[in-house]
Amino acid sequence: MFGGRPWWLPPRGGAAMIDPQTLRRDLQGVADRLRRRGFDLDIAGFERLEARRRSAQDETERLRHERRTSSKRIGAAKAAGEDIEPLVRAVGDLGDRLTVVAREFDAVREQLDEFVLAIPNPPHDTVPAGTDETDNVELRSWGEIMEFNFEPRDHVQLAAEYLDLESAAKVAGSRFSVLRGPLARLHRALTQFMIDVHTGEHGYEEVYVPYLVHRSALEGTGQLPKFEADLFAVDGERDRFLIPTAEVPVTNLMRDRILDADDLPLRFVAHTPCFRSEAGNYGKDTHGIFRQHQFEKVELVQIVRPEASWEALDELTAHAETILRRLELPYRAVVLCAGDLGFAAAKTIDLEVWLPGERRYREISSCSNFLDFQARRMLARFRNPDTGRPDFVHTINGSGLAVGRTLIALLENFQDGDGVIHIPDALRSYMGGVDRLAFQAT
RNA sequence: GGAGGGGUGGCUGAGCGGCCGAAAGCACUGGUCUUGAAAACCAGAGAAGGGCGACCUUCCCAGGGUUCGAAUCCCUGCCCCUCCGCCA
Numbered sequence: 001m002f003g004g005r006p007w008w009l010p011p012r013g014g015a016a017m018i019d020p021q022t023l024r025r026d027l028q029g030v031a032d033r034l035r036r037r038g039f040d041l042d043i044a045g046f047e048r049l050e051a052r053r054r055s056a057q058d059e060t061e062r063l064r065h066e067r068r069t070s071s072k073r074i075g076a077a078k079a080a081g082e083d084i085e086p087l088v089r090a091v092g093d094l095g096d097r098l099t100v101v102a103r104e105f106d107a108v109r110e111q112l113d114e115f116v117l118a119i120p121n122p123p124h125d126t127v128p129a130g131t132d133e134t135d136n137v138e139l140r141s142w143g144e145i146m147e148f149n150f151e152p153r154d155h156v157q158l159a160a161e162y163l164d165l166e167s168a169a170k171v172a173g174s175r176f177s178v179l180r181g182p183l184a185r186l187h188r189a190l191t192q193f194m195i196d197v198h199t200g201e202h203g204y205e206e207v208y209v210p211y212l213v214h215r216s217a218l219e220g221t222g223q224l225p226k227f228e229a230d231l232f233a234v235d236g237e238r239d240r241f242l243i244p245t246a247e248v249p250v251t252n253l254m255r256d257r258i259l260d261a262d263d264l265p266l267r268f269v270a271h272t273p274c275f276r277s278e279a280g281n282y283g284k285d286t287h288g289i290f291r292q293h294q295f296e297k298v299e300l301v302q303i304v305r306p307e308a309s310w311e312a313l314d315e316l317t318a319h320a321e322t323i324l325r326r327l328e329l330p331y332r333a334v335v336l337c338a339g340d341l342g343f344a345a346a347k348t349i350d351l352e353v354w355l356p357g358e359r360r361y362r363e364i365s366s367c368s369n370f371l372d373f374q375a376r377r378m379l380a381r382f383r384n385p386d387t388g389r390p391d392f393v394h395t396i397n398g399s400g401l402a403v404g405r406t407l408i409a410l411l412e413n414f415q416d417g418d419g420v421i422h423i424p425d426a427l428r429s430y431m432g433g434v435d436r437l438a439f440q441a442t
Numbered sequence: 443g444g445a446g447g448g449g450u451g452g453c454u455g456a457g458c459g460g461c462c463g464a465a466a467g468c469a470c471u472g473g474u475c476u477u478g479a480a481a482a483c484c485a486g487a488g489a490a491g492g493g494c495g496a497c498c499u500u501c502c503c504a505g506g507g508u509u510c511g512a513a514u515c516c517c518u519g520c521c522c523c524u525c526c527g528c529c530a
Contacts, residue, residue, distance in 0.1 A: 020491095057492065061499045068499090071511035075460035088510050095510080258452055258489090260469095383452070388471065390452090390489080 018119055019376070024050065033122035036129060036338040041119065049112050056105040063098040070094070117225055121373040123338040124347040130337025136350070137337065142321070143330030145354050150417040154357025155408040156288040158415055159183050161440040163289070174286075175278060175293040177404075182437050186410070186423075187296070189430035190403050191271055194298040194323055198400055202319045204269035204300060209249035211272060215239045217252040220378030222344030222370075229279040232293075242275035246299035247397045254303055254380035258390050261382050265312060266303040269400065271296065289404055290362070296403040302396040305382065306372065309394035313369040317349050320365045320400040326426040329409050330354040332361055346371045351401070353409040364405045367398025 023030055031041040074087045128137045156163065162183035168176040179187055198204040212234060218224040218241060223231065232242040243249055250270050274297050285291035300319060304312045324331045336348040345368035352361035372392035381390040414422040421437045428435055
């Protein structure tokens, strides 16, 4: 009614993340769980806002009720042919008083929305304690780490002939890459292979989605409002951003919907470029194409009923692992500790592939269960047949896999010391049948 | 870019400044009937928020305005559809 709320924002009340009821009922409990991930919830601040909200809402609704009943009475009197004037006069400055308190109510609500939108998802109980990646816990590992009888090269050395970082820098700056010839084809082959496995064997529906999205979509999945610095905004008359992951457009397909329970679970796979400004990562991974402003990713998204989400996380993680196994790439799965969790995730399992060039495991996929955190923000619901009422769905996603990093892993793991890269069986049909690529390594 | 027409509940679709949270149909839930199901008939049922509760408030694309009172009237924005032009 008052205050400019941009059209692209979700309806008020949907703009929560933690269930506001839970927040009010068990503020201390929520604060305790959030502390595990290093988030300090301002309890006193919240209670102050809540107190203001309560009185403002109370007064607003009381005045509205009064206006409603008076107006009805006037209508009835008019219909009966009576004199309306005294009744109209009795209403007096009701409208003005209502305007004042309603403005206060709106202002408080806006502050509450802001407050609540900035609260991350509390970690699930099974998430290990810890503050950073050194506290993550390995769950399992797979594959033999290659022992070379020569000094393994890294991907930049191996692919030098077809990896043109100078040209990329010339046209776009640092952290961009140009791949040529067989390298570009290998990159494309990987993408096709991944999508085919997920659609053909894992039951995912392939979707093609926008690479530019509204602010509201990013709020829905949790990248905004807190992490605007990580995104590329597009200058122009409207608020649009390049997607940092396909998770954003794909998960938001369910925005503002009430799904049939029979339609769940939904499984989507999308191949998109991803754009990240990598602000705050200035000195990190500057070598090669490991960390880029633009990269390709095949993303898996599942929309499931609440009771099915933990099983779905394991399932989706296994789907991503399938790609690594088919490509014969050694990897391990680690569960992120509370302090290393992303803003919206309740639990995350990272897949880390072995990179001989660095002699260590590096992240190649990140699979998360968001519970109803994202669903609540974007109003994604299903009609619960048990109650007949709409309930929030749970959302899960993960990379299956990051294509550029898979390319790195392939080059580094399957080098033979003479500039020859062996192509794993699973990929050969996508490479026109060739089983090796010969590169002029430096 | 030019000209028109529209945005109403899970979906389709009526709607007079007060009797409209909103007809009707579909879908849904319960009941009758049936061995069971379907069909038919009867009944119920929108969403969000607040309150221990009786109950109250909000919501007809969004924002603003007129009015005692707005789904309905006015202004602005967004989106969709049709036609013309342009274009991959």
